[in-house]
Amino acid sequence: MSAPVEIRNSPTGKLFPAIGPFLIAAIFSFFALKGLASGAPGRELFVVAVLALGCLWLGLFLARGAFDTGVQVMLDDRGFRDRRGGDVLVPWEKVRSAHLTSGEGAAMISFELTELPPDAIRYAPANALGRWLPFGKNIVHMEISSLDITGADMIAAIRRLAPHVAVDG
Structure with a gap:
C-alpha cells in the first residue's frame, strides 16, 4: 500500500494573483479621495468608490486561499479527491487517462x-466549462498551479498509485 499524497494550497500561488486587484483598488481609492477633496459630483464619485471596494473584495477573495492550510487534493491507492471540485472520491478504476497541460505559469x-x-464534481464551479461544451463530458479538470506540488510530481504520484492509467505529461 503506497502512502497517500496530501496536497495543500501554495501561499505564493494564491497571493500573487491577488496583487493585481489590490493595486487596482488602491488606484480607484486614490482617485475617489482626490475626487472627494476636489468636490467631484456624487454619482461619479460613488461609481469610483464602488469599483475600489469591488476590487478590494476580489483581492481578498483571491488571497484567502493562501491561509487555508487544509488538504485540497488527496491521492491514494483508492483514487483521487479534490476538495475544490466536489470533494468526491474518484476511483482509479474509473480513470482512463491523465494529461498534464501547462504553460504561461498555469x-x-x-x-x-x-x-x-x-x-x-460535474456541477462544481471548478468544472463549469465542461457543462457548456458539447464534448469532453467525461473529463475532470484539476487546476494545480495554485497548489504546493509541481506537475511532474503530480504525474509521478499518479504513475505510482495507478499504474494502469495512461499518463501523458
Whole structure:
C-alpha cells in the first residue's frame, strides 16, 4: 500500500494573483479621495468608490486561499479527491487517462474517466466549462498551479498509485 499524497494550497500561488486587484483598488481609492477633496459630483464619485471596494473584495477573495492550510487534493491507492471540485472520491478504476497541460505559469491535469463524473464534481464551479461544451463530458479538470506540488510530481504520484492509467505529461 503506497502512502497517500496530501496536497495543500501554495501561499505564493494564491497571493500573487491577488496583487493585481489590490493595486487596482488602491488606484480607484486614490482617485475617489482626490475626487472627494476636489468636490467631484456624487454619482461619479460613488461609481469610483464602488469599483475600489469591488476590487478590494476580489483581492481578498483571491488571497484567502493562501491561509487555508487544509488538504485540497488527496491521492491514494483508492483514487483521487479534490476538495475544490466536489470533494468526491474518484476511483482509479474509473480513470482512463491523465494529461498534464501547462504553460504561461498555469498548470492543469485533465482526467479522462470511463463514465460521466459524479454530479458533485460535474456541477462544481471548478468544472463549469465542461457543462457548456458539447464534448469532453467525461473529463475532470484539476487546476494545480495554485497548489504546493509541481506537475511532474503530480504525474509521478499518479504513475505510482495507478499504474494502469495512461499518463501523458
